[in-house]
Amino acid sequence: MARYLKTPLTALGLIAAAALAGCSTTGTDSDTASASTPMTADGKAPYASTYKPYPGRPTALVGATIYDGRGQRIDNGTVLFRDGKVVAVGDASLATTGYDRIDGAGKFVTPGVIDIHSHLGDYPTPSVDAHSDGNEATSPMTPEVWAEHSVWPQDPGFTRALANGGVTALQILPGSANLTGGRSVTLKNVSSRTVQGMKFPGAPYGMKMACGENPKRVYGGRGRMPSTRMGNFAVNRQMWLDAQAYDGKKRDLGKETLKGVLDGDILIHNHCYRADEMALVMDMAKEMGYKVTAFHHAVEAYKIGDLLRENDVCSAIWADWYGFKMEAYDGILENAAFLRQAGACVVIHSDDANGIQRLNQEAAKAQAAGRRVGIDIPDAEVVGWFTYNAAKAMGIEDMTGSLEAGKMADVVLWNGDPLSVYSRPEKVWVDGALMFDAMDRKRRPVSDFELGQPGEGDVK
Amino acid sequence: MKKFALLLASAAAAFAGPLAAQDFAITNATVAIGDGSDPVENATVVVRGGRVVAAGTGVAVPAGVQTIDGAGSWVTPGLVASVTSLGLWDVGAVSESNDTNAGNSPFSAALDASPAINPNSQHILVHRAAGVTRAASVTMPSSSIFGGQGSIIDLGADMNPITRARAFQVVTLGESGGRLAGGSRASSHALFRNALREANQFGEDARIPGMASRPAEQRTGDDLPIDPRLADNQTERGDDSLLTRFDAAALVPVVRGEQQLYVMVERASDILATLALKRDFPRLDMVLVGASEGWLVAREIAAANVPVIADGLDDLPTNFEELASTQSNIGRMVKAGVRVAINAAAMENPRNLNQYAGNLVALSRVPGADGLSWGQAFATITSVPAQISGLSGRAGMLTPGGMGDVVMWDGDPLEVGSMPTRVFIDGVEQPLENHQSRLKDRYRDLDTSDLPKGYDW
Numbered sequence: 001m002a003r004y005l006k007t008p009l010t011a012l013g014l015i016a017a018a019a020l021a022g023c024s025t026t027g028t029d030s031d032t033a034s035a036s037t038p039m040t041a042d043g044k045a046p047y048a049s050t051y052k053p054y055p056g057r058p059t060a061l062v063g064a065t066i067y068d069g070r071g072q073r074i075d076n077g078t079v080l081f082r083d084g085k086v087v088a089v090g091d092a093s094l095a096t097t098g099y100d101r102i103d104g105a106g107k108f109v110t111p112g113v114i115d116i117h118s119h120l121g122d123y124p125t126p127s128v129d130a131h132s133d134g135n136e137a138t139s140p141m142t143p144e145v146w147a148e149h150s151v152w153p154q155d156p157g158f159t160r161a162l163a164n165g166g167v168t169a170l171q172i173l174p175g176s177a178n179l180t181g182g183r184s185v186t187l188k189n190v191s192s193r194t195v196q197g198m199k200f201p202g203a204p205y206g207m208k209m210a211c212g213e214n215p216k217r218v219y220g221g222r223g224r225m226p227s228t229r230m231g232n233f234a235v236n237r238q239m240w241l242d243a244q245a246y247d248g249k250k251r252d253l254g255k256e257t258l259k260g261v262l263d264g265d266i267l268i269h270n271h272c273y274r275a276d277e278m279a280l281v282m283d284m285a286k287e288m289g290y291k292v293t294a295f296h297h298a299v300e301a302y303k304i305g306d307l308l309r310e311n312d313v314c315s316a317i318w319a320d321w322y323g324f325k326m327e328a329y330d331g332i333l334e335n336a337a338f339l340r341q342a343g344a345c346v347v348i349h350s351d352d353a354n355g356i357q358r359l360n361q362e363a364a365k366a367q368a369a370g371r372r373v374g375i376d377i378p379d380a381e382v383v384g385w386f387t388y389n390a391a392k393a394m395g396i397e398d399m400t401g402s403l404e405a406g407k408m409a410d411v412v413l414w415n416g417d418p419l420s421v422y423s424r425p426e427k428v429w430v431d432g433a434l435m436f437d438a439m440d441r442k443r444r445p446v447s448d449f450e451l452g453q454p455g456e457g458d459v460k
Numbered sequence: 461m462k463k464f465a466l467l468l469a470s471a472a473a474a475f476a477g478p479l480a481a482q483d484f485a486i487t488n489a490t491v492a493i494g495d496g497s498d499p500v501e502n503a504t505v506v507v508r509g510g511r512v513v514a515a516g517t518g519v520a521v522p523a524g525v526q527t528i529d530g531a532g533s534w535v536t537p538g539l540v541a542s543v544t545s546l547g548l549w550d551v552g553a554v555s556e557s558n559d560t561n562a563g564n565s566p567f568s569a570a571l572d573a574s575p576a577i578n579p580n581s582q583h584i585l586v587h588r589a590a591g592v593t594r595a596a597s598v599t600m601p602s603s604s605i606f607g608g609q610g611s612i613i614d615l616g617a618d619m620n621p622i623t624r625a626r627a628f629q630v631v632t633l634g635e636s637g638g639r640l641a642g643g644s645r646a647s648s649h650a651l652f653r654n655a656l657r658e659a660n661q662f663g664e665d666a667r668i669p670g671m672a673s674r675p676a677e678q679r680t681g682d683d684l685p686i687d688p689r690l691a692d693n694q695t696e697r698g699d700d701s702l703l704t705r706f707d708a709a710a711l712v713p714v715v716r717g718e719q720q721l722y723v724m725v726e727r728a729s730d731i732l733a734t735l736a737l738k739r740d741f742p743r744l745d746m747v748l749v750g751a752s753e754g755w756l757v758a759r760e761i762a763a764a765n766v767p768v769i770a771d772g773l774d775d776l777p778t779n780f781e782e783l784a785s786t787q788s789n790i791g792r793m794v795k796a797g798v799r800v801a802i803n804a805a806a807m808e809n810p811r812n813l814n815q816y817a818g819n820l821v822a823l824s825r826v827p828g829a830d831g832l833s834w835g836q837a838f839a840t841i842t843s844v845p846a847q848i849s850g851l852s853g854r855a856g857m858l859t860p861g862g863m864g865d866v867v868m869w870d871g872d873p874l875e876v877g878s879m880p881t882r883v884f885i886d887g888v889e890q891p892l893e894n895h896q897s898r899l900k901d902r903y904r905d906l907d908t909s910d911l912p913k914g915y916d917w
Binding site: 126323330419449 | 550551552553554582583586728753756773774775776777778779780783784785786787788808809811812815818819821822823825826827828829870874875876877878879895896899900903904906913
C-alpha cells in the first residue's frame with residue numbers, strides 16, 4: 001500500500017515491543033562482559049556474539065576510485081584484503097601478487113555502509129502487528145529491555161540493505177515511545193539463523209533515549225507522567241539519580257544498563273528534534289554525569305552546531321525529512337552542511353527500511369544543499385557521513401568504517417560514483433567474504449520468509 | 461551585504477503585485493521535453509502568453525522576447541506529482557492542521573478536496589521550489605472504501621490553485637479496503653458493486669448530470685461551477701440504500717465513466733479482480749494506484765489499457781499484498797506496454813520524485829533488474845502523470861500550446877542534489893522562498909554577537 005502522507009511510525013512512536021537484559025560483547029575469541037553486567041558461568045557475555053566471518057579470497061581491487069571513509073580519495077587506487085582484513089590501500093603501484101585481481105576501472109570503492117539508526121528486525125517486514133517489537137511502550141523508562149531480544153534475523157529488509165545499500169553494519173535501536181527505550185545492538189549485516197550470529201563482535205552497547213513529543217504523547221495520553229516536556233526531564237533526572245545510587249549488590253536489569261552508561265561503557269543515542277531541547281539534554285548529561293554520543297533525527301541541529309561541537313556530540317540525521325510532526329517543522333536541507341561548517345560531527349542515518357537502501361544518495365542530497373549556499377564539502381568527506389562517522393558514533397571505528405590496513409575488510413565496490421543516483425553496489429564484502437554480487441544472481445541472501453513466495457530471489 | 465540582499469528579497473516577496481506571465485526564451489540549455497525522448501543539448505525553449513511556443517534545437521527566438529542564457533542549465537517541464545496531499549496539511553501529526561483523512565465524516569465519495577486546498581501551505585511552497593508545478597491532491601479512504609474526489613492543482617504563488625476540481629474519485633480495494641469494508645476483501649467488492657448500483661439508479665431517477673466538473677479546462681480557479689450533483693432533488697430512493705444521497709450522487713459520473721476512478725490495489729490478484737470490474741461496469745475509467753505486484757500481471761494491465769500510478773521503489777514485503785514487490789516493477793510494466801507514472805504518495809515527500817525516477821535509470825545497469833531509459837524515467841514524473849491527470853499535451857511536456865510550466869535546473873534533474881534555479885507556472889516566474897529557505901538564510905552563520913537570531917530576517 002502506498003504510504004500516503006507517510007509518517008515514520010518509529011519517529012512517531014506509534015508501535016510497541018518487548019525485550020530483556022544482560023550485557024555487552026567483545027571479540028569472538030574472548031567475549032567479555034562490561035562491568036555493568038555479570039558474565040555467564042562460562043565466562044562469556046550473555047547472549048554473546050557467535051558471528052564468524054565467512055571464507056573469502058585474497059582480493060585486490062585495482063583501478064577504481066577509492067574513498068577511504070576518512071576523507072581521502074585515491075584515483076586509480078588499489079585495495080588489498082585477505083583473511084578478513086584490509087592489508088593495504090594505495091595507488092596503482094601496490095603489488096597484487098597472490099591476490100585475485102578485480103578490475104575496478106570506472107568504478108568506486110568505499111568502506112561498507114553503516115546505518116547508525118535502524119529498526120530492521122525489531123520492526124521487520126511484513127509490518128504486521130505480530131512483528132511490532134520495537135517499543136516496550138508500557139512504561140516511559142525501560143532501560144531493562146534489549147533490542148537484540150526483539151530482532152528477527154529473517155527480516156527481508158536486511159537483504160535489501162545489503163544488496164541495494166551496501167550496508168555491512170547497522171545499529172538496531174528500540175523505538176522512541178519511551179524516554180529511555182533500552183539497549184541497542186550493533187549487527188553485522190550477514191544473514192544468520194540467530195541474532196547472536198549477527199552481533200558485531202566487540203561492539204559496545206548503546207542505549208536509546210528520546211525527548212520531545214513522543215514520550216509525552218504516549219504516556220500523557222494515558223493520564224500518566226510524562227505529559228509535558230518538563231515532565232520528560234523530571235522523569236529522566238530522577239531515573240539518573242536512582243541509577244547513581246545503585247550499588248550493584250542485587251541484580252537489576254535496568255540499573256545495570258544505566259550504570260553502564262554512567263561508567264562510559266554504553267553509548268547514549270538520543271532521539272531529539274529541537275535545538276533548544278538538545279541543549280537541555282546536554283546540560284542534563286552534565287548534571288547527571290553521562291555523555292550523549294549522538295542526537296538522532298536532530299532536524300534542528302543546524303541551529304546549535306557550535307554547542308554540538310563544543311560538547312562533542314554527533315548528529316545522526318536525514319537529508320530532507322520535515323513536517324511530519326510539529327518538532328520536525330523546521331527541517332532544512334542544509335542541516336548537514338551547516339553542522340559541518342560549525343565543525344560538528346555529521347552522520348547520515350535512515351530510521352527506515354527503504355531509506356537504509358539509499359544512505360549514499362541522502363548524503364549526496366545534503367552535500368548538494370551545502371554547495372548551493374557556498375559550502376563545498378569534498379566527496380571523500382561526504383562518504384564518511386555514512387561510513388566512518390557512523391562507526392565512530394557507534395564505538396566501532398577501530399574495527400570498521402574506513403579502509404585502513406588491519407581493519408575489517410567491509411568493502412563496497414560500486415558500479416559508479418556512490419554519490420550519484422545512477423550507481424549501485426556491484427559487490428559487497430563483509431570481513432573479506434563476498435556476501436553480495438550483482439553479477440551472480442545466487443550471491444545474495446534470501447530470507448526464509450521469501451522462499452516459495454512470488455519473486456523469491458528476484459533482484460528486488 | 462548579505463543582510464541587505466536578503467532585505468531586498470523579502471521586500472520583493474512581501475510587496476510584489478500580482479504576478480504576470482512573461483514572454484521569454486531560454487537558450488543554450490540541455491532540454492528535456494518530457495515525452496520520453498532523451499534530453500537534447502544546446503536547445504531553446506520559447507514561452508509566450510503563458511504557453512510554450514517551441515522547444516528544441518534550431519528554434520529561433522522571436523524578436524522582442526526576453527532571452528535567458530541557459531548555458532550549464534537543464535530546462536524541463538515542471539514535474540507533475542500524483543497522488544499527493546499537497547495543500548491539505550501543515551503538520552502531519554497535528555491533526556487539526558491535517559485534512560488528508562476524514563475518518564469520522566458521514567461522507568466518503570462526496571468529499572471534495574478542492575475547497576480544502578490551501579495554496580499558502582508550506583508544502584506547496586517547498587515543492588514549488590523543488591520543481592513540482594502540478595499535482596493531484598486528494599483525501600484518502602478512511603471512513604469507507606471511497607476516499608473522495610481529488611483535484612488537479614497548480615503550485616503557483618496565487619490564491620487559485622485549482623486546475624480541475626473533482627477530477628477523479630479514489631477507492632481502495634486491497635488489504636485496507638477489506639478492513640474499511642468490515643473485514644474482508646469480499647466485503648469491499650460487495651460494497652463497491654452496491655455503491656455503483658445505487659449510483660446508477662440514483663443518477664437516472666434524479667436526472668443528475670453526470671459530469672464531474674465543467675468546463676474541463678479552467679484558466680483560473682475563480683470560475684468553478686457548483687457541483688451540479690449537490691443541487692436539490694426530490695427523488696425517492698429504495699429503503700435498502702447504504703450510501704448517503706451525496707455519496708450516491710458523487711458516484712454517478714464514476715459509473716458513467718465521466719470521472720476517473722483511482723483504484724488503490726497492490727496484490728496481483730487484486731489487480732486482476734479490479735480489471736474484471738470492467739465486465740460489469742464497462743464505462744469505468746480506471747487508474748491503478750500502488751500496484752506493487754503489477755509486474756506479475758503486466759500483460760493483463762496493458763491489454764486493459766489501464767494506466768498505473770505505481771510506487772516507485774517499493775521492494776519489501778511490507779504486507780502480504782506486496783510479497784512480490786521489486787524496484788523493477790515499473791520497468792517491467794513499461795516493457796509490457798503499460799503507461800506508468802511514479803506514485804508521489806509512496807515517498808517521504810513528493811519532491812523526491814526525481815530521485816526515484818533516477819533510481820529507475822540506475823536499475824537499467826543492474827543485471828537481472830528492469831529499469832528505464834532516462835527519457836522514459838523522466839516521463840514517469842512529467843508527461844505520463846499529466847496525461848493521467850487529464851492534462852495530456854498541456855502539462856508535463858514542452859510542446860507547442862502547452863502550459864508554460866518550465867523549470868530551469870542547476871544540473872541533471874534526475875540526479876540527487878540537482879535543484880531548480882527558476883520555476884515558471886503558466887509563464888509566470890515563481891518565487892522560490894519558503895519557511896525552509898528563510899531558516900537557511902537565518903542560520904547560514906551562528907553569529908549572535910550583535911543581536912539575537914530573532915532579529916535576523
